[in-house]
Amino acid sequence: MQATPDRLIEVGELCAANPKLSAALSIVHPPTVGLVMMQVREPVCRERFYLGEVVVTRCEVLIDTHRGWAMVSGENKEAALAAALCDAISRTHEPEYSLLRENISRLCDETTERIDSSTRREWSDLAPTRVNFEEFE
Amino acid sequence: MGYVSARGGLDAIRAAEKLVRTKRLVSDSNWLEEEQILDKLRLLVDRVMGEAGLWEPQLASKAIRQSEGDATEAVHLLRAYRSTLPRLTYSEATDVDDAQVMRRIVPAFQRVPGNQLLGRSVDYTARFLERTADADAREEAEKLRGAERGIVEEKSPPAEEISPRRLIDLLRDMDMLIDRRRTDDPEPFDITRTPARPPAPRSALLSSMSRADTGALVNQWYRNILGPDGYLHEVTLGEVRHATLPLNVRHPVSGDVVTVSHIRVSEVEAIEDLEGIDEDRTRFDVGYGLCFGHNERKAIAMANLDIACHRDAGKTQLEQSLLLTTDALDSAGFLEHLKLPHYVTFRSMIERKLAVRKMRSNEASAHDGA
Structure with a gap:
């Protein structure tokens, strides 16, 4: 769900082009833009409170008996539908979908690597700002 | 109205x-x-x-x-x-200890678990208005872009630095902190569903301050610390952080907790030196501030007002003031409605004044006649 929208849509389109899938697919909940209330637990009293709302797009599909559900950040109905398709396909075992499952698995790996690489890049900027102030003697 | x-x-x-x-x-x-x-x-x-x-x-x-x-x-x-969007769900409670910092300073303490990281900040820089010509600025931007491309070494951040242990954990270890940790886990108050009125649970106060107008909150803090409330107290900040937090929801099919995205937040802990007659003067207490985005000013005000409100315990109008007067839309909406035509209201005010005059004139005539 954290893949870039472009890549999600690309893999989603690949899924939708599968002839077996198009016959087996039904949309349970069409892509809907809505809000998630973000809940946090603070460290002083270990209490929960609501920080604010986040705009997301949610979608749910069914491929034969396999439910696929997804929620992506922001307003992006195409990406939410694509992510729900990927989620449903990743739960299938049929050989007709094996190529798609491989594509989805690659997308997951690629997303993990993108996030890790971005963290590393950011850290290389941050590390020189480590500070150790000294006290006046 | x-x-x-x-x-x-x-x-x-x-x-x-x-x-x-x-x-x-x-x-x-x-x-x-x-x-x-x-x-x-x-x-x-x-x-x-x-x-x-x-x-x-x-x-x-x-x-x-x-x-x-x-x-x-x-x-x-x-x-x-x-207001046009449906509420799809509530997220799982994200523990703020899961935050990954991009900036972390601890003004109260020199040697803290993990390092202090200035991050993207001009806190220690003299402020000068840059009057560089656009062409020169563009040239500098190109040079900097080139220098950025030149960075090859990318290391993963050490866990103890990217999610460092908090100063309050250290103070707890030293038995220097009032322990207010709850075990009953009350359901948070949702200020978007029900307006919060005093006395309100702390979760309502924290939510209200999280989305308060920055200027209003800073003003409340300044008034509280230096103003007529009688709360001139020492302020020390523990953690000041700019960090990312995961937005986690429960997957309805698998039941797993999944991360939808990451949200940037500013987070502050304000350490309070207790000196009240009824307070434990051998320990500190802590206030907490957390808000969306990079807005340290707001998070600092929030953390100080959280602990001020706790110590105040309803003795003054502080809680009421925070809950009812710090929302940007509420206050600006009320203020700006004054620009709309108030002809009838004002005419009735004039009529009341004329009626008072007439009544006084009649009374004076009657008095003179008598």
Whole structure:
């Protein structure tokens, strides 16, 4: 769900082009833009409170008996539908979908690597700002 | 409320609206791209999202452009948009200890678990207005871009630095902290469903301050610490962080907790030196602040007001003031409605004054006659 929208849509389109899938697919909940209330637990009293709302797009599909559900950040109905398709396909075992499952698995790996690489890049900027102030003697 | 509706004026209203729209859209300068607003005015985008209580950077940048840079108007636009959207779910409770820092300083303590990281900050820099010519600035930007491309070594951040242990954990280890940790886990108060009124649970106060107007909260803090409330106290900050938090929801099919995205937050812990007669003067207490985006000023005010409110325990109007007067849309909405026609209200005020005059004149005549 954290893949870039472009890549999600690309893999989603690949899924939708599968002839077996198009016959087996039904949309349970069409892509809907809505809000998630973000809940946090603070460290002083270990209490929960609501920080604010986040705009997301949610979608749910069914491929034969396999439910696929997804929620992506922001307003992006195409990406939410694509992510729900990927989620449903990743739960299938049929050989007709094996190529798609491989594509989805690659997308997951690629997303993990993108996030890790971005963290590393950011850290290389941050590390020189480590500070150790000294006290006046 | 004094406002009485007026009729008419529709053509003038449409012409005024058209004037705003035309002047905004038609100009000799370049079209202002959303990406530019996101990139170059990031702190304004963060502030607007925080005060709207809505995280969506793209929409916030649209709102800033539409409002011509008026932050309160942009908050109004986002809140109006938000009211059209369904609430799909509540997230799983994200433990703030899962945050990954991009900046972390501990003003109270030199040697803390993990390092201190200044991050992206001008806190220690003298402020000079840059008057560099555009061409020179562009040239500098190109050089910096080249230097960035040159960075090859990318290391993973050490866990103890990217998610460092908190100063309050250290103070707890030293038995220097009042332990207010709860075990009953009460359901949070949702201020978007029910207006919070004092006495309100702390979760309502924290939510209200998280989406409060930055200026209003800073003003409340300043008044509280230096003003007439009798709360002149020492302030020391524990953690000041700019960090990312995961937005986690439960997958309805697998039942697993999945991360939808990451949200940037500012987080502050304010350490309070207890000196009240009924307080444990051998220990400290702590206030907490957390808000969307990079807005340390707001998080610092919030943390100090959280502990001030706890110590106040309803003795003054502090809680009421925080809950009822710090929302940007509430206060600006009430203020701005004063610009709408109040002809009937004001006419009735004039009539009352004339009636008083007449009554006094009649009384004087009667007195003279007697």
